[in-house]
Amino acid sequence: MQALGRHILLELYQCNIETLNEPARIESILIEATKASGATIVSHDFHAFNPYGVSGVIIIAESHVTIHTWPEYGYAAVDIFTCGESIDPWVIQDKIASDLGSESTSTMEMKRGLFKMPQGESIHHKPLQGAIESI
Amino acid sequence: MQALGRHILLELYQCNIETLNEPARIESILIEATKASGATIVSHDFHAFNPYGVSGVIIIAESHVTIHTWPEYGYAAVDIFTCGESIDPWVIQDKIASDLGSESTSTMEMKRGLFKMPQGESIHHKPLQGAIESI
Numbered sequence: 001m002q003a004l005g006r007h008i009l010l011e012l013y014q015c016n017i018e019t020l021n022e023p024a025r026i027e028s029i030l031i032e033a034t035k036a037s038g039a040t041i042v043s044h045d046f047h048a049f050n051p052y053g054v055s056g057v058i059i060i061a062e063s064h065v066t067i068h069t070w071p072e073y074g075y076a077a078v079d080i081f082t083c084g085e086s087i088d089p090w091v092i093q094d095k096i097a098s099d100l101g102s103e104s105t106s107t108m109e110m111k112r113g114l115f116k117m118p119q120g121e122s123i124h125h126k127p128l129q130g131a132i133e134s135i
Numbered sequence: 136m137q138a139l140g141r142h143i144l145l146e147l148y149q150c151n152i153e154t155l156n157e158p159a160r161i162e163s164i165l166i167e168a169t170k171a172s173g174a175t176i177v178s179h180d181f182h183a184f185n186p187y188g189v190s191g192v193i194i195i196a197e198s199h200v201t202i203h204t205w206p207e208y209g210y211a212a213v214d215i216f217t218c219g220e221s222i223d224p225w226v227i228q229d230k231i232a233s234d235l236g237s238e239s240t241s242t243m244e245m246k247r248g249l250f251k252m253p254q255g256e257s258i259h260h261k262p263l264q265g266a267i268e269s270i
Contacts, residue, residue: 112212
């Protein structure tokens with residue numbers, strides 16, 4: 001079986017609580033981590049909640065990176081979904097976990113879009129440099 | 136152990152290929168499915184890729200709904216991440232799977248943000264009706 005995508009589910013416990021509630025800092029951490037992996041950022045969208053917490057998403061040509069923070073629990077849920085073979089999602093995970101100061105991390109990698117290919121044939125990854133249109 | 140969030144990973148195979156490549160239709164399907172669950176939509180952002188495929192995300196007050204489509208494989212990867220107890224993520228999953236005409240579906244539900252609470256104490260879900268600020 002071959003997979004179209006890799007999806008890392010990242011549970012970050014015991015993070016720096018102040019950082020978890022700083023929307024601009026969270027946005028910057030995610031963008032820098034994503035750039036460090038070589039992924040192509042298509043758009044990003046972050047929101048702060050009242051009384052606390054941040055939700056944000058970065059759409060990348062290779063799929064997405066999302067975060068939701070619960071400062072009251074010192075916890076952040078991060079998802080890193082990539083396709084293709086040109087970028088390493090673990091670069092993103094390492095940088096986010098470190099920048100949020102997580103002292104207890106749990107990670108799982110899921111394969112997404114599994115297909116049985118004919119012998120000797122590889123799954124076709126979409127060209128990532130193609131034009132991208134906003135809808 | 137109690138969980139802050141529920142995350143449904145939805146693998147939709149054998150979808151309607153034309154639908155998978157219609158960005159506006161994909162956006163409308165996800166928004167309608169999300170509304171049907173009673174979730175509060177904060178923002179949505181969809182993109183079409185050249186030569187084919189759509190990526191989209193809806194940030195909801197309760198977390199997020201995302202989709203990536205590979206029309207060339209008849210496949211879509213959908214994630215439904217919710218927190219709180221007021222909405223049912225399975226409403227979203229049923230409607231998206233049906234509207235994309237998927238004839239082979241695989242689903243997994245993950246608990247996100249697990250905490251051991253003192254006896255008799257429930258995990259505190261953030262008030263969902265609080266003000267939301269764009270960053």
